[in-house]
Amino acid sequence: MTNAAALPPALLDPGQAPERPVLRLILGDQLDPQHPWLAEVRLDVLYVLMEVRAETDYVRHHAQKVLALFAAMRRFATRLHAAGHCVRYLPIDAADNRQGIVANLQVLAQSLQAVAVEYQQPDEWRLDAELRLWAQAAALPVRTVDSAHFYTARDGVARALAGHRHWVMEHFYRRMRRQHRVLMDGDQPAGGRWNFDADNRQPWRGEPAPPPDPRPRHDLRALWATIVAAGVHTLGDPQAHALPWPLDRTEALAQLDAFIAHALPHFGRFQDALSARHERLFHSQLSFALNTKMLRPHEVVARAEAAWRTGHAPLAAVEGFIRQILGWREYVRGVYWAKMPGYTRLNALGHSGPVPAWYWTGETRMACLRAALRQTLDGAYAHHIQRLMVTGNFALLAGCNPAEVHRWYLGVYIDAFEWVEAPNTLGMSQWADGGLMATKPYVSSAAYLQRMGDHCTGCAYDPKQRVGARACPFNALYWDFLARQRQRLAAHPRMAVIVRQLDRMAASEREAITRHADDLRARIDTL
Template sequence: MAEPRNLVLVLGDQLDLDAAAFDGFDAARDAVWMAEVAGEATHVWSSKPRTVMFLAAMRHFADALCAAGRTLHYTLLSDAANQGSLQAQLDADVDRLRPAVLVMTAPGDWRVLQVIKGVAQAQGLPLVIREDRHFYCTVREFAAHARGHNSLRMEYFYREMRKRHGVLMNADLPEGGQWNFDEDNREAFGTAGPGPVSERAVFEPDAITRDVIALVESHFATHPGRTEDFAWPVTREQGLVALQRFIAERLPLFGRYQDAMWPGEPWLHHAHLAAALNLKLLHPREAVDAAVAAYHAGAAPLASVEGFVRQILGWREYVRGIYWTRMPGYAEHNALDANEDLPAWYWTGRTDMACLRDAITQTLQYGYAHHIQRLMVTGLFALLYGVKPQQVHVWYLAVYVDAVEWVELPNTLGMSQYADGGLMASKPYIATGKYIHRMSPYCRGCRYDPAKRTGDRACPYTTLYWDFLMRHEARLSANPRMALQVKNVARLNDEEKQAIQERAAAIRSGGVA
């Protein structure tokens, strides 16, 4: 092909043959550009499972592009001419190919958008950025929603989305007479545990994925995580199988036990679809429509279906809107002035705290933890400990196979760490170790006692919870939703407060791990 008319740029989270970037694609005059560059795995210390997920999915998508007859310029990580960074690689390839126009679907990362804009400007080329159709709500529509509301609470946005798209609605009323079924979706497992749980959809690595695994083990040998258990969907066909398996086998109990945890059971009744959705192997409408169809067919209860729909139509769309209407400043928020370093054992899982050990170990093994493990185990500890939120963000972005910045950053800084001062969450999500004890049996096998806040056997969560309330008492007392918790601090005498603070200091100094 001579110099292409349009060079369509495809990033690792844009693996959709029907993406807007391909609208009007002419196989005789246009070409596609993709590149594997080490810089995208090292700007955060990307875990091996996450890197395998992206590279394997990219290579399978490259095959799909070629099968569709689209001219593709693809740079492998191992190519001798690989420039090592997104900017340098794109710049070198534009020099070589001399396209008239660069075209892309809107990316999911502010940093990446600035890099591509910079290359286009330096090359004197027009850059056409098209809407990402993998969402129900455009960024402009979210911005209009934000202007029309004094508060950016997800619940109001979610209701608006349900109405606009006619999802689980009877005329203007929600299906079942209520908007959410949180009260039905917070059960813990009994003492006997979760019982039989359907196997998640597992995809044995094929030759392409095996080559990627070997490459990652070689190029990123010092990065965290393991690859021997990698079995994620890396093609659209596999993503559809994963969706079908979830709807048929785990959706019925998804809602009821979505907050429950159990040692050694990472998968439970969860969907495990976020990576396929975020890399665009699946469309969110497919997932929502399949769940709603299961409800109407009598195959899944409304509480489970509504809970699943809320995660996609509500929360997923909401965090994207927050990200793109608040960046780049949002990434720097630190409303609680938290400045502790993330404990080193977050990268190894070597801690005596049973819940954290289990959640981090499975994260490093599979690149996965469900939302309560992220929010109320790893995230809660970091919040109570006082970790600088940008370090927590880097960890979450690095370790999970589904992590793309538009979804990960607001979830971490806003929901988990309360670093945005309440833009997303009406209060900090804090709890003592008793919450973990209520939702799991972790505490039974732990050296620490969730009922104790001082002494050598005190649960670090419980100690740090009380220390958190004392450190932020003035700020939190102004929050009506925190008033009762803050009042409990007044019941502590000076001796108890000092003992808590001394124990908290010992935890932060590394005396407790």
């Protein structure tokens, strides 16, 4: 158990600042000790990190997200200082904290007579716009550099797919494999296939046993008390007595080692599985470390490929894992920067319903949703199928307002930063962009959830029934969604066959489904 809440006095003492420094801003998701900035110690540079209400309050965040970010930032600043760098750290409760990034930079630049300000490109459009606007009017030079983290530049996906009528992640992914020589045998994909999805869709029935959770535990009760006293409003369980997330690169590397050694060999087969008996199964839970840049995607991909090359893990598992990082992660970032700032306002399906109140409590009788939501609220984490095919699937079928769904996802997950969350939520999950991000709406009835998981056993609802008091709500809402969106989906190459199933139903059955779906939406908070 470690305590990462304290800061050395030198990080707070204005007398420690160099005269007329260059200020270099490091954001909370830029905790990369290998960034080129840090290759040499420059005594004319003052690194600035800050905890501000502007970042804690733009949505209501999970307690563990705020706690882990602040603790990791404090540890990063402490280690920069120990390595000889000059550091100024503004904690959330500092008397001179203006609670905004630009406001604090202005005060520091003036009080220290800074000669310039430099910052790494933010990954969120909101912060990028704020800093660019300030830079244009600032009385001193303001320069930006790349975060040196991603495989591609912000516009890399747009350039890679410029000649394609429709953007498809698979096209981009294959290009990345070729360009970076990942899982390639000469000019051909390893194993003769680009994609092993068909091998990676097995439910988990108890064997093999998932490995123990390798994550560290941190006692952050003192920091949590500071956050609460500062008036920051959060949701979920802070687990401040034993926070289970890596707070620096060393801990993140240990988590990567454990995943490669024990979970990756089984990851592929069960990556889409749902289980009431085990929350994590064989997922890596490395996204927080990656998205805060403690780990680099290149090293994670290289370690996974080496596991296959040495015979430690099967190709299907390794390819499925690498596709998430080299493919999806880079792709969603490219979509985000190509479509912002308007992307988060898209609502192609015209959905306007409320997000159910139990998304904030987990108090629902639907067993799969109850498990995913309670896991989220307790641990700030759910794996991608829980997000896409359980919570996201229900919100889409129920017709929830996608902007509201987006804000919920952005707040509740430890790894949720807007560049990665918005395209996954609004495009992949809610289809609010009308198909810019995903080739089809990811919707299902209870049949998929029953096939891939074990929550239906003992649930208050029956996955076999479409209507009636015990009918699983996913069923009526699924068929009603297809009926409501029939005109849009009837000509869709991947959805037309399902629409034809709807058309073959008796008119009386379709009417009963519509009535039941309307009733479900009317009393959605009681399901």
